[in-house]
Amino acid sequence: MSAGVGVDLENLWIRFGDFVAVRDANVNIKGGDFFSFLGPSGCGKTTILRAVSGFLDPSEGNVLIGGNNMQGIGPNKRPTALIFQNLALFPLMKVWENITFSMEIQGASARERRKRADELLDMIALPGQGDKLPSELSGGQKQRVAIARALCAEPDVLLLDEPLSALDLKLRQHMRTELREIQQRVGITFIYITHDQGEALTMSDDIAVMRAGVIDQIGDGKTIYNDPSTAFAASFVGENNVFRGKVSKIIGNEALISTNRSGELHARISTANQGKLQVGDDAMMFIRPEALSLAPTGTQGDHYVTAQVNHEEFEGNTYNIFTEGDGGKEIKISIPNLGQSFDDHTGQPITLEYDVSNAVVVPAGELASE
Amino acid sequence: MPGFLKEFFNRNGTLMGSIMLGLVLFWVIGLIILPQLSMLDFSFRPNLPPPEIGGPKDVYTLENYKYLIYGPEGGSQDYNAVDLAVFYRTLVAAVLVTLFNLAFCYPIAYYLGQTKGNHIRIFALMLIIPYWINEILRAFALRIIFGETGVFNTLLVGSGIFDTPFDFIRNDVALYAGLGYAYILLMIFPIYNVIESLDHNQIEAARDLGAPWWRIHWRVVIPYAKPGISSGCTMVFMLSAGALAAPQILGGPSSLWFTQLIYQQFNDNSDWPQGAAYAIVLLVTCILLVLAVMRLFKVNMGDIGK
Amino acid sequence: MNPDKIIRYSIWIYLAIFFAYLLGPLIIMSATAFNSPGFPRMTPWECLTFDWFGALFRDERILNGIWNSVLVGIGTVIMSVSMGLAGALMLTQIWPKLRATYYTIIIAPILIPGVVLGISTLVFWDRINRMLGLGADSFLSNGLFLTIIGQSTFIASYCMLVLVARLQRYDMTLTEAALDLGATHAQAFRKVLMPFMFPAIASAGVLAFLASFENYNTTTFTFGEYPTLTIELAQKVRYGITPAISALAFMIVALTVFFALVNEANIKRKALIAEARKDATVGELAGKVEVPGFLSRNPAAIALIVLLIGTATVVGSAMAYSPDQCIAGVQEQKRLETERRIQELRDQRAKDAAEKSQQEGGAETQSTPKPSNNSGFGSVFAPGTLEGSDSDAGDAAPTDSGGNNSGFGNVFDPNALQNDDN
Numbered sequence A: 001m002s003a004g005v006g007v008d009l010e011n012l013w014i015r016f017g018d019f020v021a022v023r024d025a026n027v028n029i030k031g032g033d034f035f036s037f038l039g040p041s042g043c044g045k046t047t048i049l050r051a052v053s054g055f056l057d058p059s060e061g062n063v064l065i066g067g068n069n070m071q072g073i074g075p076n077k078r079p080t081a082l083i084f085q086n087l088a089l090f091p092l093m094k095v096w097e098n099i100t101f102s103m104e105i106q107g108a109s110a111r112e113r114r115k116r117a118d119e120l121l122d123m124i125a126l127p128g129q130g131d132k133l134p135s136e137l138s139g140g141q142k143q144r145v146a147i148a149r150a151l152c153a154e155p156d157v158l159l160l161d162e163p164l165s166a167l168d169l170k171l172r173q174h175m176r177t178e179l180r181e182i183q184q185r186v187g188i189t190f191i192y193i194t195h196d197q198g199e200a201l202t203m204s205d206d207i208a209v210m211r212a213g214v215i216d217q218i219g220d221g222k223t224i225y226n227d228p229s230t231a232f233a234a235s236f237v238g239e240n241n242v243f244r245g246k247v248s249k250i251i252g253n254e255a256l257i258s259t260n261r262s263g264e265l266h267a268r269i270s271t272a273n274q275g276k277l278q279v280g281d282d283a284m285m286f287i288r289p290e291a292l293s294l295a296p297t298g299t300q301g302d303h304y305v306t307a308q309v310n311h312e313e314f315e316g317n318t319y320n321i322f323t324e325g326d327g328g329k330e331i332k333i334s335i336p337n338l339g340q341s342f343d344d345h346t347g348q349p350i351t352l353e354y355d356v357s358n359a360v361v362v363p364a365g366e367l368a369s370e
Numbered sequence B: 001m002p003g004f005l006k007e008f009f010n011r012n013g014t015l016m017g018s019i020m021l022g023l024v025l026f027w028v029i030g031l032i033i034l035p036q037l038s039m040l041d042f043s044f045r046p047n048l049p050p051p052e053i054g055g056p057k058d059v060y061t062l063e064n065y066k067y068l069i070y071g072p073e074g075g076s077q078d079y080n081a082v083d084l085a086v087f088y089r090t091l092v093a094a095v096l097v098t099l100f101n102l103a104f105c106y107p108i109a110y111y112l113g114q115t116k117g118n119h120i121r122i123f124a125l126m127l128i129i130p131y132w133i134n135e136i137l138r139a140f141a142l143r144i145i146f147g148e149t150g151v152f153n154t155l156l157v158g159s160g161i162f163d164t165p166f167d168f169i170r171n172d173v174a175l176y177a178g179l180g181y182a183y184i185l186l187m188i189f190p191i192y193n194v195i196e197s198l199d200h201n202q203i204e205a206a207r208d209l210g211a212p213w214w215r216i217h218w219r220v221v222i223p224y225a226k227p228g229i230s231s232g233c234t235m236v237f238m239l240s241a242g243a244l245a246a247p248q249i250l251g252g253p254s255s256l257w258f259t260q261l262i263y264q265q266f267n268d269n270s271d272w273p274q275g276a277a278y279a280i281v282l283l284v285t286c287i288l289l290v291l292a293v294m295r296l297f298k299v300n301m302g303d304i305g306k
Numbered sequence C: 001m002n003p004d005k006i007i008r009y010s011i012w013i014y015l016a017i018f019f020a021y022l023l024g025p026l027i028i029m030s031a032t033a034f035n036s037p038g039f040p041r042m043t044p045w046e047c048l049t050f051d052w053f054g055a056l057f058r059d060e061r062i063l064n065g066i067w068n069s070v071l072v073g074i075g076t077v078i079m080s081v082s083m084g085l086a087g088a089l090m091l092t093q094i095w096p097k098l099r100a101t102y103y104t105i106i107i108a109p110i111l112i113p114g115v116v117l118g119i120s121t122l123v124f125w126d127r128i129n130r131m132l133g134l135g136a137d138s139f140l141s142n143g144l145f146l147t148i149i150g151q152s153t154f155i156a157s158y159c160m161l162v163l164v165a166r167l168q169r170y171d172m173t174l175t176e177a178a179l180d181l182g183a184t185h186a187q188a189f190r191k192v193l194m195p196f197m198f199p200a201i202a203s204a205g206v207l208a209f210l211a212s213f214e215n216y217n218t219t220t221f222t223f224g225e226y227p228t229l230t231i232e233l234a235q236k237v238r239y240g241i242t243p244a245i246s247a248l249a250f251m252i253v254a255l256t257v258f259f260a261l262v263n264e265a266n267i268k269r270k271a272l273i274a275e276a277r278k279d280a281t282v283g284e285l286a287g288k289v290e291v292p293g294f295l296s297r298n299p300a301a302i303a304l305i306v307l308l309i310g311t312a313t314v315v316g317s318a319m320a321y322s323p324d325q326c327i328a329g330v331q332e333q334k335r336l337e338t339e340r341r342i343q344e345l346r347d348q349r350a351k352d353a354a355e356k357s358q359q360e361g362g363a364e365t366q367s368t369p370k371p372s373n374n375s376g377f378g379s380v381f382a383p384g385t386l387e388g389s390d391s392d393a394g395d396a397a398p399t400d401s402g403g404n405n406s407g408f409g410n411v412f413d414p415n416a417l418q419n420d421d422n
């Protein structure tokens, strides 16, 4: 299969009465991509997916699939297949009937259907289980049947609504690789919804970070992780330490922030905000735990932070140090365990060092709640 | 097209949506609302032979309602004592039947709702089976029992309590027994449904606190079962006030039920408007009574039929 | 006795009274179908007879009533199940502010007296009929149509309640999944929603049929040329009752019990299968379901079989058994009883006459021996005495039975005489 069919959202608004569930979303999803919407519960991810699959009419704006405006085209006429958050397997149909439901609709014979079902069952590693009822399958098996059912319809775009959320951790991680493999094999566009950033980062080509109906940032995993454009994106994806303050000086693409607790600190302005952030603006600076390292005590400078250690923990691959931070939040430092000796710093002041390119400044904004 | 309709058709498709909407509209408007309104309208018209309907004489009048209160014009009495008495008696008797049913059915509903075991299914089956049997036949069964040579009279006379057969029918005993009998199930099921969902621990807790059984019922079970009780009482009251078969078969020759008057107006006197007026009076009075009682006990319409 | 025991006993007494009230009338009524007197009664028990069933099946009006009831029932089931389903679906989707009002309206027909429904149906369609300028024989004033419409008004509400209960457990995303996979709305309805709703639709259909079958209050205003069974029964019951009605009632009771047991056995069987399925692996499933069999742990199925055997026995013996002998015997007894009364009367008269004649001076003493003979008739009810009294009855009957015994014509049929001669 070639490039596949892309999906575009243009100025998409969706309202339920007075409540705005999706606010002015603009997204271009390339054909054949694995695209994820990442956001906390209730931020409007399912709503967007329902608009793409045709169960919801946008209040404003357009949904384009393969460049065609989908306005007025019902869900059964769109080249999409949706895997529901609760899977929605037909409880009274056997597994093979479930999988080939789309063929039954088109009037395929039972023989053809059985044959196709067997192929798909092989693909999802459930050979010979076609005669069971969905209620007789395990969670992960149901999951795979739902995927097979959707694939059987040969959609151009597969929409997946948190399909792994009901599974346990082990299975979830296994299914991640499996899903990615399937996507690469069939080569169609996947639009994936999740509130789990690990899922989004490992599987996706591109990610859209959503907050309360608004899309904060779109980019590939590295960009989202290393170069967040909002405080929400920075705090929602991965672990991050926040330093609040005001911009005191701008030097090209970098800035000095006078922080509330740690003096003046130097950091890089995130790409999306370069040229927009002004001196005097409220800002937040983010540094990942793994980007901080220990420096000789008492070292001064605009990329050194002094702090009091609250406690420490050993996580196997890292040593974690927690120091008192800003606004009730601790600062976390992760030091890779390379077999070196490690002193206990609890209760002592320490000095932390970071590389300016690893500290990102964004305008002050809402943080993701834990 | 208003938003609601648009969404409705979106969700159900044009074909299925239209069928659904058509059926619902036909039912709600064509079968429920319009017939009632048309009966209401009819009750305000004079009784005319078909050719004159819609003619100059077809004007609105209160005649039919006046008739219920004052009787025929130029009649010997000031009030229509006969019909009013029947009306009054019907309502009072319906209330009594309802209360009797409540008292009689509450214990079994409670028992079925709070007891576990296989015999409960059997009991439930035994409860339901009589209700699969024709209303007329149930009344007929009671007539056999209460007849002059029925089981009761044989027992009573045989054991020497009475020396002549007691006329259960003329004394309306058969009628009340029959009305009570007819609607037992409609009283039991709503109460049972509610009580079944009552957590038995609540009762245990009350018992632990030393409450006597009647207080447990009064303070815990009955307040909880109130929606079921009101639902059951409403249905039994409405149905017994509107019963026709039981009074016709089990009623004494001298004591009429109000529905029998309606029936006579329609079938014997061919006075449809008059019958419609009586039906309206019955319907409105019953509804008002039920609403008043529901307000008194603070229950909602939504609880009915659960 | 401790209070706990008292409570337990009173519960059982209460249950006994309750079920006696509930089931007693039906049992007694059923029993009267097998007793020979022309008025349905259980006491005194005279003769076991199956004749009332014959009488029932010869009754044209009853048969016609059953046919009409079935027609009305089918129409009502179709109308009310589809309206009830549409109403239930609408209830789950309707704009929340309208929901309470809507619910009140569609539940109201349950509470409106049937009489009122019948009248309003009649009046409304009569008016429509007139507005359209149709005659009295138009479709809209057809009894079948009116009855179906009138009954469906409230039966649809019952169906709606049954269907809503199931619909609440339906996951609306299933329909969406079907649509998403390319089904039209009609296909999604037929292939996904309907199979799920089927059990409830079946119960609603049965419920609707039964409710229609037994409806009287509404039908009595609308039936027109199509009297249903209930209407015919009501006519009969109001103007003279016979055990043929008991026979019908008995058959309905038996059928009801039969279907209730079938249903119960079926439910139980499914539960057993489900249980077996749960702990069976796929391989042993097929075997395991059949091994426990249809009967084990299934009391309803056993009761069902007992009932079937019972029915077969009864029907079998009904074929072979003839109650004529017994009936003749009882009638003979009755006749003799009458005879005895007459004799007593005569006796009395004779005595009076004798007294008179004694007073007058003693003529006509001839008739006195006979009364003294007949005083022994008190023992007539012992079977043995029948033969002895034979000759006496033989010559008494033709002369005296005349007006008194007119109800018992078949005393004189050949069988009866043979019996007497033996």
Ligand SMILES: Nc1ncnc2c1ncn2[C@@H]1O[C@H](COP(=O)(O)OP(=O)(O)OP(=O)(O)O)[C@@H](O)[C@H]1O
Binding pocket: A016, A019, A021, A040, A041, A042, A043, A044, A045, A046, A047, A048, A085, A195
């Ligand atoms: N039909 C509806 N009517 C009114 N509000 C709705 C409707 N559907 C969704 N919402 C609201 O829109 C918001 C977004 O809902 P949505 O289902 O898209 O969340 P989500 O991002 O998928 O969350 P989750 O991760 O928990 O599934 C929620 O606040 C929800 O309450």
Ligand SMILES: [Mg+2]
Binding pocket: A045, A046, A047, A085, A161
């Ligand atoms: Mg969701």
